[in-house]
Amino acid sequence: MSEPTTRHPTPAHVTLAVVLQVRDGVLQALLWQRAREPFKGRWSLPGGYLAERDTLEDSIRRHLAEKVDVRELSHLEQLETLSDPTRSPREWQLATAYLGLVPSDIDPELPGDTDWHRVDDLPPLAFDHGSIVLAGRERLRAKLSYTNLGFALAPDEFTISELRDLYAAALGHDVSATNLQRVLLRREVLEPTGRQRASGPTGGRPGSLFRFRTSELEITDQFAVLRPPGPARLPVA
Amino acid sequence: MSEPTTRHPTPAHVTLAVVLQVRDGVLQALLWQRAREPFKGRWSLPGGYLAERDTLEDSIRRHLAEKVDVRELSHLEQLETLSDPTRSPREWQLATAYLGLVPSDIDPELPGDTDWHRVDDLPPLAFDHGSIVLAGRERLRAKLSYTNLGFALAPDEFTISELRDLYAAALGHDVSATNLQRVLLRREVLEPTGRQRASGPTGGRPGSLFRFRTSELEITDQFAVLRPPGPARLPVA
DNA sequence: GCAAAAGTGTTGTGTCTACACCCATGT
DNA sequence: ACATGGGTGTAGACACAACACTTTTGC
Known part of the structure; x- marks a missing residue:
């Protein structure tokens, strides 16, 4: 398995995370300042290359562990996989983005190249990371409802x-x-x-x-409309 | 760009599609019978390897074009990317799954190894394709609402x-x-x-x-709850 | 007592399900 | 006439937003 039997060219694959937290009463995202080209000096999403034997979720947890204590992540879910062949100027690279959330009472230690930024007032981001942050915010907003x-x-x-x-x-x-x-x-x-x-x-x-009541994700407003037929559900006897 | 500068091992990457249509009053999925190992003879989702210079969406459209006329796809959206390192017995392979829909009045020509199957009564599928079909059905059901x-x-x-x-x-x-x-x-x-x-x-x-009224996807029941404050929206003047 | 913050009571509105009833067509 | 399927009227249940009002604290 560590020796692919395919003769197809394969893209590099990275995992990225939009880690959001409400800090100082404002929604903020964890960003990391790139040390190297391309986009040297620009802020970008934390993440990195997928390693063999890792699932995508393992991969993003591992990369995040270098920035924040993973136990502090209260939620992690896959957002989408980006594949525009021009999204990285250097290589053919796919990126699978995750949404991570951190409870507001936690203030993780951060390395010097990493900091929180207000989602409402982001600096220019590397690659297509700007739109990924907004997609993460939209996902959060929808699911809060x-x-x-x-x-x-x-x-x-x-x-x-x-x-x-x-x-x-x-x-x-x-x-x-x-x-x-x-x-x-x-x-x-x-x-x-x-x-x-x-x-x-x-x-x-x-x-x-x-x-x-629970820290497992549950849908609480199922069937906004087009409910299955039947007598009205009893009001919680 | 066609010459990756990374020295990381990279997984094979395939695109798959759950193509759904209501046929004979029943929701059915387009499946394809594998001609080769692994899972030779098993039914599986249509798709195939990602080619250079293709986006994931281009890729799945191209692979589907061999089965059905792509113009007949009324909708296509990304579902999720699967990455369990054991999901393929032969190679390290990621798969990005799409949901495709076909209007009920169309009856595409199909090659001999391809056929429709009722989602409620699927045969055993290759790889993890069974759970992908169910994920596609759930996405459809949610968005219909x-x-x-x-x-x-x-x-x-x-x-x-x-x-x-x-x-x-x-x-x-x-x-x-x-x-x-x-x-x-x-x-x-x-x-x-x-x-x-x-x-x-x-x-x-x-x-x-x-x-x-439109064939573009629109959210029609936004903000089921926790609407932004303000006077009630006028009842369609 | 007074300000500040939390919590409850109440009203009105919009959206939905369920079901009764009416309408248009073929035989 | 009557069966068949399409469409409307209406009542009730519910969930929600808005806002007035009450309760509990510190000073």
Whole structure:
């Protein structure tokens, strides 16, 4: 298997990751400054060549491990594979992009050539990485609406206001804490922990703490329309 | 560019397509019977090796052109890239899978080693192709609910009953013609052509003919929830 | 008491399913 | 006339956004 029996020319293959986190109330992406040509000095997505015996997911986890502690990745999913033959000026190279998420309460140690950048205000990126970041953001936004993916942005415990700020940063628009709470509780995505956050120095009622019921991705708004026929589902007996 | 400057070992790369069509009122997939080892004689997805200077999409279109007339593909989108190092017994091989759709009124000429199979009753497939077919079906089902993707399953003109049968076959459950019509008209996905289908031999009111307003994929049910704030959108003035 | 922050009650709206009913055609 | 299939009217269920109001804290 390590000796391909094909006589077809094969492209180089790299894995890339759009790693997103809400930092300072803003959605940010982890970028890495290229040390070498092509695009020397430009910011780019972390990643690297696929090694033998690695799956694509293994590969991107391995490359990311050099930047951030992989245990800190709360979610990782494949985005798409890019194949424009001119996407790299030097070689025939395919790239499989992943979306990775990091909870907001974590501040990983980073090497000197690596830093967070606001997705709303990115510098020019190497290759086609700019459009990949935007694709990752769109995927995140869509899944926040119809899945429980919020778990990947949030700490283990949080108040509704804190969660609201995370959603607002990721979605790019204001979110009402009132309605967010009701939607996520109705869908049984959140559950109360029973504990409370202490009031801040300026006073105010202490907020109750919640947690996500599960850290596995689940679709919570299946069948937005064209449901299968049948009597209405019982309202959670 | 045709001379990779990398010294990394590179995997073989193939493109595959799950081509789906509603035939005889049932969702079916286009399969091809392997002439050679490995998996000689087994049914498998059409596709083949990626050639230099091809994008992945070019590649799968080219391979499909040997089976069906590509102009008959009403939709083509990337599904995922598979990379398990053991997925092919002979070589290190990645596969990028696509979903292709063919309108129900077309009956392409097929070579002798190629045929349609009901997705609900597939034979054992080569490699990991069985799970890819199911992933394609799930993608189709999801997008039928929140996009106008129905255009890719339907002929240019159709009655609501005919469209209902297509949706039912693809979704795998009964669909109400009444509600289907109202949902798709409200969303302005369908428009009446003004023409009618003649009655069948057994009588019955002739059905009005409709068409999809566009054959570009559009999201018609954006923001199922967590809409951006603001006054309610005007009800289509 | 007053400001600040959290949380609940309530109303209105839009979208969907279900089902009854009416319409147009062939025999 | 009556069977067959197409289409409309309408009622009820539900989920959501918006906003007023109440509760709990610090000062």
